[in-house]
Amino acid sequence: MPEPADGTWVRVDEAQKYARGGLLPMSVFLTKNAPGLRTSPVKRGYWVVHRLLGEYIPAPPPNVPVLPTDETKLGDLTLRETLAQHRANPACASCHAKFDSFGLAFEGYGPVGETRDRDLAGRRVDTGAAFPDGSSGSGLDGLRAFMRTRGQAEFVDTLCRELLVYALGRSLLRSDEPLLAQMRKDLSTGDYKFGRLVQDIVASRQFLTKRATPSSRGTAP
DSSP states (O other), rough: OOOOOTTOOOOOSSGGGTOOSSSTHHHHHHHHOOOSSSHHHHHHHHHHHIIIIIOOOOOOTTTOOOOSBGGGGGGGGGGHHHHHHHHTTTHHHHHHHHHHHHHHEEEEEEEEOBBBBBBSSSSSOEEEEETTTTEEEEHHHHHHHHHHHHHHOOOOHHHHHHHHHHHSSSOOOOHHHHHHHHHHHHHHTTTTTTHHHHHHHTTTTTHHHOOOOOOGGGOOO
16 A cells, blocks of 8 residues: 555545445554554454454353464464364364454554465465355455445444443433434435434434433432
8 A cells, every 4th residue: 555755544446446444444443453563363353343243252161272473483383273163172162153253354464454365474374264054255345245245234333332332321221223224224214324323313312311310310409
């Protein structure tokens, strides 16, 4: 990707040509979910499944073995092969089957989000992924295709819920479900414009009014 000479922000058209564009390949997300000198398909995949698709996955048990934080110290196995050995344990497989594949699709991005075709040990990286629903893909394009065709409904629902929680400053209630349904409908019929979500929220009864709490219902003077 071209870099500006003076270090200022510039617009880059057709960012897909540089394996960029959108939320998924942002370096801030890729770097946060990597432990320094190697990638972490587990952390990256978990972030996608939990934060974007809204799936709850329990915390791992306390005795999970820790992998080296340096790709050059993984021995003869690649990180993909090391994770496959870990999933061979039935106690680990049920959870890892839900998110490892999403993280492996990001192996074309290094520990700080740089594009790459080899890891830090010089081994060629493999970005192929077999997703939980039985479909498969490769790299960012494969993951995007999955998100569009099979994960879009979950992503839209998660986006609506998280944005509404943020706007209201509280957890969601059953009485919020009609508003969420309207938000999902308006988003899909409005060409998925973010402004439609904002409009639905700020015009809603929940946003314009605030439920009284017991401490605020004091006796009138």
